[in-house]
Amino acid sequence: MFTMKPRRRLTAALAAAGLAAATLAAGGWSSGGGHGHGREVDLQLLAINDFHGNIEAGEGLTHPDENGVEVPAGGAEYLATHLAEAREGERYSTTVAAGDLIGASPFLSAAFGDEPTIESLGAMGVEVSSVGNHEFDKGIDDLYRHIEGEDDYAGAEFPYLGANVVDEDTGEPVLEPYWIKQFRGGVKVGFIGMTLEGTGDIVAESGIEGIEFLDEVETADKYAEELRDKGVNSIVVLLHEGGYPVEEDTGHECESLDGSGVGMSGPIVDIAEQMSSEIDIVVTGHTHQEYVCSVPDPAGQPRMVTSASSYGRVFTEIEATYDRRTKDIVRSSVTGSNTVVERDVEPDAAQSELIAGYQDDVEEVANRVVGHISEDITRGDTRAEEFALGSLIADAQLDRTADPGLGGAEIAFMNPGGVRADLLHGEDGVVTYAELFSVQPFNNYLVTMDLTGAQILTMLQQQLPGEDRETTLFLQVSEGFTYTWDTSLEGTDQIVADSLMLNGEPIAAEQTYRVTVNSFLADGGDSFHVLAEGQNRLFGEVDLVALEAWFAEHSSAEGPVAAPEPGRVNVI
Template identity: 40%
Template sequence: MKNPLMLVTLALGLSACNMMGSGPVNVTVLGLNDFHGNLVPTGFSGVKVPAPTAANPAATANLAAGGAEIIGGYVNSVRSANPDTLLVGGGDLIGASPVISSLLRDEPSIIALSKMGMSVSALGNHEFDQGLKELMRMQNGGCDSNAPQLACKFDPAYAGASFQYLGANVVDKTSGKPVFPPYKILTTASGVRIAFVGAVTKSTPTIVSPSGVSTLNFLDEADSINKYVPEIKAQGVDAIFVVIHEGGTAKDLYNTAGCTSLTGNIIDIAKRVDPAVNAIISGHTHQGYNCLVPDPAGNNRIVIQGDFYGHLLQRLDLQVDKANHKVLAIKAQNVVMDASTATTIAKDPTETAIVTKAKGLTDAVKGTVIGKIAVPQILRAENEAGESALGDVIADSQLAATKGPDSGAAVIALMNAGGVRADLPDSTNIKPDNSITYGDAFTVQPFGNVLETVTLTGAQLKAVLEQQFDNPAAGQRRMLKVSVGFKYTWTDSAPAGSKVSDLTLNGTPIDPAAKYRVTVNNFLADGGDGFTVFKDGTDRLLQPNLSDVDAFQAFLKANAPVAAPTLDRITKK
């Protein structure tokens, strides 16, 4: 039988104030996922606002949303109304960050979230971008970094996160023990005890540089969470939440309460997680949804995610029976962190000080004009074949940087879609003269990967392209972006391993036995995103002083104004 108390649409008229003793206590849990160091607002496509120009008076633009000042201000307002408020994270709080955070090794973001009073967060895959040792430094503080030129520039006495990262399914390969706490029990102002169990997608080793996580195993998420539930229950907690960096996609909008259209990896996990878990705060897929998924007992349970970059804050209002250690009701919603001039959210002055300092340390670099484009924006969106205008430009830039005889002698360059993080420029940074700054380019490619050129046979090149359709996430594809002169066709109905055909380079068919010099970033070269064939490449030339963003900005400067390429390199049939 369905448990009506768990329905998101139920509103029970929660009391105006929390009562001590035997009465129910109202608790608010706020969740932030996939912040990615976005200390300042960015465009939220979920809400459109008028943005008229002389040329297009009817135009609309994405609402400016997120940013530490607005998020902090909202948290303050909720906490003032109800001291029994907790702020938690769904992972990817750092990594793939814009200049304001990345050039300072994401320390301002960790400090900003700590000052907001965040208590715990799931690990995200991007927390592992710089390897385990650097992640431990982000947690615990200090300046012994693998990027000493960036570390402790924001604060010479960087103290680490005051919140705790959680990872029930991340264990040391040798000992088998978790490298971060699996869970933490938090106590609210009124004494309500809520356990938060954390997990990260088990696919992490395929989507970060493999060398950075070589000592770790990433176990099944649901099994790992369930392992600790009996231990948690034995401690007499009042509620159990999961914070997990794995998610799905829903057809319903972010503000549709109780949606049932959720699909993706999170469904199997949610259906297997112990019924004692009251709600699941998710992340990773950069979606906004507020859905219900049946637990193993058949009761509907909330699974929620708040878009990305702080555009939405997940809010779960609980009514808790402390005497009997149970949750009486939960109401969930996604709240827009409106940062427009019309916002009613008061900025947090502590966060303003952090943002102001970070901007002061990075604005000069960020604002440097490096080139122009021929249109207001070059977009990263893929067409039906999986080709992207911005992806093509990036691949072209990497080919241009490595085609010389002393720099790789490359004839083809390939770029992973996940490495293209924003349009060029972001919708909030379009300039009247179509100029592009270093900050715009860095926002597109914030990882700091370096270029590597390898030799592949024509057969290996085809095998790499076939791996685009062998994605660990069922029903998805992972399309590489290709440089100018290289073309191919793929057939949707063809079986796996035989989808790709008609490979040509400058009009000449690719010879399976011939050798071709191919440039990729070091993430792909190590087999990232499941493209393991790259690891078999020979005559490897790693260029540690040639980053992807350096190649990108050099191309934008040398070819200004850069036009959006015609999408004819990949054909689907």
């Protein structure tokens, strides 16, 4: 059963089967609860996910409003104001997050190691977050830096939770597994934080050596039991794993803007269906989707599962009744809604001051000219196609590692998800350092390695969906390497084995080639596991440094860079 709340983008109410809407409205909420009197109190949870350092209200940040019109949305100044307004009159409120708050960040945050984002989130009242995969972009030591602080940097004001992030030798978590919010009057809510089990496959292995990521369901159940042993019966999971709204009926009720019911798919469905019934609410992320859904728990009872899009453009408001006698959330009282962070409110003064301070410091670096382009050089519409900017990056990485002393590379490959923004010509074709950074924000190293022709074929076959990935990822290739992708064939046969060519010569299965990829791919990231087998590795420049150096050598106002021609991969 669902009820729409006014002025909200997506809303859902979870009620036991057969419970009438009038009963839900009256039975779950006591008139004195919001003030902490009597047996029941009104809880409020405000949630975000996948913020990715988007503290500035950039022109490119938009979101459809309630009428489906694309409007400017997001920015820490406006998100902070929206959250503050939502908290007004709510005595039992907390603000939480489901990971990827940092990493893959825009220039302003990344230029200072994402310290501005951690400061911003603390200032806007985030009290707890799970880690996501991008919290590990620079390794566990950098995450500890954000948690503990260093020198003049105080670090996070909120706990970063990682219940399923454990030492592979001891099996013990290397981060706090849960946090208990203690409200006035003895009201307690436990939060278990986790990242997706597959995090190890999508971050650089070198930064997480000695760490493994455990099953989400088993971990959540373990700590739910531990919380209940401590007398904490109301439990919320913050999980950096998600799903996708779908139009067909999947048995998982969701609410769309126009009031039509939609279903849900993706990894979170199985996880939510199996997770202990003692868990009351699941706040998710990772897929950058927006949903407020009901997924039945193992006892068959509806349980709310939410996600608030990405980049701070949306936040979720969850309301629930807490019963002082049972010390638990009344499941049938839970309602949720997603709100677009429109910029029609006063910007938060503290956030504006924080952002302005960093902008003053970074302006000189950001505006440095690194090269020129003659036209827009862009990404594809999806990650399942060849696109010009990916080809250019692969060319640059090959060029920077081709010298025998720098790796002796013959081929380079670039993962599509590592290309995060377009290079746009604008009025003068100038490319600044900030723009280049937006394209490649991860600070991966270039790694040149030995691969056999057979391993290169396996790598190309691993572009296809399989056990570890549900979608196609199209590796971008450097000039001189070509092959045929025949979509009429089945499975890995789509990559036509005898079509692989390097500078017009067939790739031989047993011959060894020098191949350059970034350190993320070199560790088997994005489930390109065969790359972890590469031998005789030579680590080179940071990818952004390499790209900047390539632009300095290959472009000028008189000779700007053009978009590479398509067709390196013959798709039929």
